[in-house]
Amino acid sequence: MTTLTQRPKKAHKQGMLDNVMRQFDHAADMVGLNPNIRKILEVTNNELVVHFPVRMDNGAVEIFTGYRVQHNNALGPYKGGLRYHPTVDIDAARALAMWMTWKTSLAGLPYGGAKGGIQLNPEKYSQEELQRITRRFTYALGDNIGPELDIPAPDVNTNPQTMAWILDTYMSTKPPAERSTNMHVVTGKPIGAGGSEGRDRATGYGVFLTIKFWAEQKKVALKHKKFIVQGFGNVGYWAAHFLEKEGAIMTAVQDAYGSIVNDEGIPVEKLLEYSKANNGSIQGFSGARTINNSDFFGLDCDVCVPAALGNQITAKNAKKIKAYLIAEGANGPTDVEAEEILLKKGIDIIPDITCNSGGVIGSYFEWLQNKNSEIWQLEEVMAKLEKKMHESFVKVFRTSQERNVDMRTAAFMIAIERLEQAYVQRGIFP
Structure with missing residues (x-):
């Protein structure tokens, strides 16, 4: 049926739907969105x-x-x-x-x-x-x-x-x-x-790139910075892989089976190798100790990468977070109440619609190649992805500064204004 x-x-709205609607309403108010277009988009x-x-x-x-x-x-x-x-x-x-x-x-x-x-x-x-x-x-x-x-x-x-x-x-x-x-x-x-070279790593690479771009804007070196990753699937692994290559140190990981930590560092490739041999689980990895899941977000680190499911950072655990940057590899990992707490603490958040957009950009490249019967090499795909991600991130970062808003609100404002322009120029079918 x-x-x-x-x-x-x-x-009725609840959970992630409530979050996205509240995010939309806030940004729509900020840009003074046309009320008729607002009705369509909500x-x-x-x-x-x-x-x-x-x-x-x-x-x-x-x-x-x-x-x-x-x-x-x-x-x-x-x-x-x-x-x-x-x-x-x-x-x-x-x-x-x-x-x-x-x-x-x-x-x-x-x-x-x-x-x-x-x-x-x-x-x-x-x-x-x-x-x-x-x-x-x-x-x-x-x-x-x-x-x-x-x-x-x-x-x-x-x-x-x-x-x-x-x-x-x-x-x-x-x-x-x-x-x-x-x-x-x-x-x-x-x-x-018919797939594209680089599509497997596009989302995680995009997460890494936005962290790198943020660090450049803040004039912060990523070398020796400690990061923790929630979710060691495709997105979490590739983000960790590129962060480690940049000199950052992964100190904790959480997956569906539990949480592990090693303040001296967890080698990304060794953990991947272990998880593949352990039915995808990180539990039992000899290079780290097990901790309670409830303690994960409160660990000492510089960067936190939630790359699992939505609504993982809540008002309940946001107060414990010590990272000064949260890079949202997952969709909707931070609820509205938690974000308010984090922003008051001075913690920056690279929002999901910016941070993990490498996946849909990589998908766009694959779609174009299929449409045009073309095959792009990995280097070309990655270069195009970095250029596109940089353009998007800089626009969000600058908008947040110029309009004195957080990065999520800035990202939503840019996205909504582009849609509003499309409706204004095309009109609405009677």
Whole structure:
């Protein structure tokens, strides 16, 4: 069963959705957003909920619920990830879709924002079951995704293999003559299936770059600075990898299984090697000691990189934070109350829509290569990514200083003003 509806304006808000709406309202007030355009931007365009059956390895049939929320496409096709996680629901998808709209607008990309996924714990399913779940979900989405309409990408617990399954399933529903023109229906694909060099590290590299750009603006050297990372998946690992190459020292890591610390430093590559051999877990790593999860954010460090899920830094733990910079590798890791506390303490926050935008910028490069039948080398991709990230960061940093606002508000203001300009110039269909 599928439903495709517009979300009612007065829908109940909670959690991440409440956060993103409060962030939007604050920035909209600051820029004096046209009230009619405000009405458009505070609701989603479309919301797709699908319930679909999948046969498990033991022969039993299980029913799954999948979501795809399309927030806004004033600047171009909807763009955003698909995540497989127990916390996926319609409100989470709404919040993440809105953040994607601001993120693509801020980065100057020809995209709108979307998000979605399936409510499940992937650890409970075999690889073959995950393939069947993914293919059935893709079939259920049907023509609500497409290379010029809505382009999914990897997110939490999805990866290049997931995107390859989506690509193959989507292409199989098209006539033979059209299949080669649909390669860009998803991004984040394996290299052999039309993916782009550098896409695997784009988000984490972007997190590193924004920290580097911030340090340059503040005239701070990253060498010997201590950083902690929450989430040692794709984003957390690559951010740590590049920070370590810059001379910074990783002293603590937290993942879904627990937290470890070593004040003398945790070698990034050794921890990656260990986690791969330990089913993705960092627990038991001999080069560090275990601590309580509740103590993680209060550790002594210079830079904190939350790169896991949303709402991890709250009013409850924000007071404990000793870092002087928080770089948001995850989407929505800091709630509104926590941010107020952190800003009062003089802690800088590089907001998610700036900090982790390397992923969607890398996806844009992959999309362009597929559209134009081109193949770019890794060096070219990374150079283009750094240039784009630098332009975006400097704009946010300067706006925050010129308008005397924090960096998140500055980022939202830039994104909203670009969307407002698009609506003012195009008008609204009567």
